[in-house]
Amino acid sequence: MNNSKSKSPTINKIGTVKRKAVRMSEEALIKVELLSENPLPLVVKPTVEGLNLADWAINNREFIDSKLSQHGGILFRDFEVNGVTDFEHLIGSTSRDLIESVAEQNIHNEFAYAEQNIFFHNEYSDRQIFPLKIFFFCAKPAEGGGETPIANCHKIFQRLDPKIRERFLEKKWMLVRNYGSGFSSTWQKAFQTTDKAVVEKYCRNSNIEFEWKDNSRLKTCTVLPAILEHPKTAELLWFNQVAFFHISTLEPAIREALMALDEEFPNNTYYGDGSEIEASVLDEIRHCYHQETVSFTWHSKDVLMLDNLLTAHGRAPFVGKQEVFVGMSESFNNQNCCKGA
Template identity: 45%
Template sequence: MKKLEFKNIKRKAVDVRSETAISLEFLENNATLPLIIKPAIANLDLAEWTCANRDFIDAKLLKHGAILLRDFQITTAPVFERFGLAICSELFNENGEHPRETVSGNVYTPVFYPSDRKLLWHNENSFNHFFPQKILFACRQPAQEGGETPIVDSRKVFELLNPKIKKLFLKKKVMYLRNYSDRLGLNWQKVFQTNNKAEVETRCRQAFIDFDWRENRLRTRSIRPAAVKHPKTGEMTWFTQAQHWHPACLDEQTRQLFKSSFQAEDLPRNCYYGDGTFIEDSVMEEICNIYQQLEVTFSWKKGDVLVLDNLLTAHGRNPFVGERQLLVAMGDMMSFADIEDLGEGK
């Protein structure tokens, strides 16, 4: 973890109510997210302004769940990381979970996923015990066509869910099952960034993950909540990656490939109700329909920065044509234990 040190920065806060500093707007008149913040004065340093007005930004992020910072021209990894260390107390710099590349320090490329397919909505690392409170994106180069990062208010997903489905998930939770091998997906050495099985087992226990070995192949199971109470707002929010793990949510080509190649328990990823019973395809279809209904998209512009409260807002990625270059950072890590403790104290 790395913390930011500002040198030669005046600590006098900018009056955010003044149009001489920033302007606030939305994509549409009735939109609630993302809140768009633009500089209203020339050469406004985003990291410096953020450092001086952190409480203001945090309050807006809690209200809207997503902030799009536009026209600040953040296009390089060092400048993006500097901003990240201004808006987050710490940045997460241990990332073997997804096939992506480290650009510099605490900055990554987006997760690899075929450009002709849609990456469905999810809350980052919600299948893990530990996850970021904030996730940040910066656009170095927008795609020639498509490539938007659709976002969804997870509070509204929770509100719109069929009460019967909601009650079932709240009671049973979600079991995430994963098989690590060289056959398809990432092997355990890549994800855990070690060749030591004992170290893997220790980390699994620390993260409340059940595991078993099949020669050199690893299978893990973890049970996580499907919905949580936000530790600061007290709002209930749908917080899951079931759309990424359930076979019914795969594109037709991938689903048929998996069906012909694996038994259900041997799929690279799968998910069940927390008691181990199958989640019905119809249930996942209904959940995905709600996400689709609530989805908000905008076209990336070079220099854009998107900040999400990871508990309040899910994100995805649309198919695209041409080269697409985004930077990603994650910060302010917490765990389900933190949420439960804070929730009980309210």
């Protein structure tokens, strides 16, 4: 029989016992919640202080993409976001490509003054090629207002009268723009060139009809699908700027000023065959957007990531200085998911 006593572990010197580093799982680093009963947007928050959003996103792109398709938008709140540089890194870590440089929202919308509302739209849905993802970064909230309201485009499609849906499926929609007249931008500024040949090449490649009025004015006309099928979920989506660019959506004072001018409107929309869209149809379209509106107050360093196909956005009037930056990624051609003739 062995009578030797078992020895208890001893500590010879303070500090000789090393602590093992505890690595939290990716799931434990965040928590998810909703702002309300509406699933849009999903709110993602860190469970530890100082978690950098761009760094966290690098290892969690699959999770982010899955939740984005499911909810249509993700609001990242309380993460560490060190200015525009981190914002750009976030876009890079969650996307194939950055379509254009990050810009301040109120510069991106050059004619949207602080006291004016920007109606709902899907970014670049007035073009054949548009971004699949759009990001907003709040560097400085306004003193009041300035929300970025959002709305689910599949639910908007479902709310619309079936007769209206069928009409736009059949006819599509038309956007007519007049550059260099009234309140509109010049064609040189809009196309970022002074070379007419460059403009003409762009228009031909983008299926845009064009007409030169004189050296300072250009008229364009494009017909686009009003309803698209989501490439991942196969949901039918109300994806256009029919209401956004129609003159009846403008605030009364601006609309009256434009109508007083003896020239064509800067922008207006029609059915794809060129016929007028009835006032009752436009009223219903706007009503459906408002019925699906979700809004929240911006917090400093908030980042909102939207599926640009599934979710439309706008901007509320605001008071004081506001800094919200916008970035877009992942170019997509509407011919890959258009519905209708």
